[in-house]
Amino acid sequence: MNAAQPTPESTAAIEAMHRVFQQQQKAFRAAPMPSAEQRIKALKHLKQALLEYQQPLISAINSDFGRRSADETLLAELLPSVEAIKYTTRRLRGWMKPSRRQVGIAFQPGKARVVYQPLGVIGIMVPWNYPLYLAIGPLVGALAAGNRALIKMSESTPATATVLRQMLASCFGEDEVAVITGEVEVGQAFSKLPFDHLLFTGGTEIGRHVMRAAAENLTPVTLELGGKSPALIAPDMPIADAAERIAFGKGFNAGQTCVAPDYVLCPEDKLDILVDALHQRLSRMYPTLRDNPDYTWIINQRQYQRLSNWLQQAEREGARLITINPANEDLADTRIIAPTLVLDTADGMTLMQEEIFGPILPIVPYQNLQQALDYIADRPRPLALYYFGYDRSDQQRIMQITHAGGMCINDTILHVAQDDMPFGGIGPSGMGHYHGHEGFLTFSKAKGVYIKQRFNGARPIYPPYGGKMLQWVYKLFIR
Structure with missing residues (x-):
């Protein structure tokens, strides 16, 4: 600018x-x-x-x-x-x-x-x-x-x-x-x-x-x-349930949504299960890409090139890309970017630093829930946070200790459509x-308006000060 x-x-x-x-x-x-x-x-x-x-x-x-x-x-x-x-x-x-x-x-x-x-x-x-x-x-x-x-x-x-x-x-x-x-x-x-x-x-x-x-x-x-809105999957969450809802939030508008899940924090022992589940769900939602009216293009060439560059950089720096293109179509002459899962990420990669705003989903494994919560807390406060877990006491705890503009529990993006809730960010x-x-x-x-009519009850506090009424006011109210 x-x-x-x-x-x-x-x-x-x-x-x-x-x-x-x-x-x-x-x-x-x-x-x-x-x-x-x-x-x-x-x-x-x-x-x-x-x-x-x-x-x-x-x-x-x-x-x-x-x-x-x-x-x-x-x-x-x-x-x-x-x-x-x-x-x-x-x-x-x-x-x-x-x-x-x-x-x-x-x-x-x-x-x-x-x-x-x-x-x-x-x-x-x-x-x-x-x-x-x-x-x-x-x-x-x-x-x-x-x-x-x-x-x-x-x-x-x-x-x-x-x-x-x-x-x-x-x-x-x-x-x-x-x-x-x-x-x-x-x-x-x-x-x-x-x-x-x-x-x-x-x-x-x-x-x-x-x-x-x-x-x-x-x-x-x-x-x-905007920012990097995380999706946090609890250790005891059924992976298929989380994958379905994350896939919807990420695939919608090809990820070009300010509250789209930007990355997923997944228990490390469930990583392969999550990858398979996301692959299945996204393939079912978008069985083809090239001529599928349900799958949105990237808005323009500049944004398409930005996302392509970030993927190439991540791959050069050791990330593993899982491209979800069920019909194995040639997309070269389009502005379509296939849904892509990114594994083995590093913090220095651009797609781990900047809001992605596209159908690219890094997955970050964690060993215990506190480690995942620390990962979120160490980063700028996001526009949205998504927690997946059915234990209500854990839901309450996560809701209270994390900061984000808005939150969904066991869903993504749909909090924006609730007319009776405020929508807005926090910090960055x-x-x-x-x-x-x-x-x-x-x-x-x-605008606050104080209204007084003919009788003036404030006259005792007008100067000159020092009267008995004022002393009585002090004793009565300043205690």
């Missing part, structure tokens, strides 16, 4: 972005507190537009990827977007109600309330891996909280950006919701706008640049980053939360 010289196209896009941003600021000042009815109406319009545009969106995402499973788009993008709107519209009136708070006896008579106000104009920076859901999910929270929003789409998903812009223009004016497109320099300029809140989803290194740019305006940020995997009620709170200002 080094400073780039803007092209004429980027310069025009940046100028248009500033114009729309100013329009949204002006419109917000004119209507700073939309009613519940207005917000619910906006959300219902968004839902209807999603339903009407679902086929163009599926086609656009497929085009951007080269091949993207239509079912994965429906399951991971459209379904959770629609469900988030349904969940939010049912609960929004309750979320908007001022909450009553206690007033201490020393400050009576008075009342205390927390009022939830819209922040203003929200910036949403969208990555390429789930370009619909990671635009709509934050937008639902922003609209529920009564805000306006600018959405910067990834330059890697131009077809999706075009359809999304058309879809949102069908139900919102530019001064309400607008889509911004453009190359890296447009993204840099976007992050420098004085938003009232900025949500970024993407890689950790770019997240640092975004946060640095936002700091110039003291813009609060929510960063949804991000900061802040959204989804559901937490999304409403993230994009709202919780």
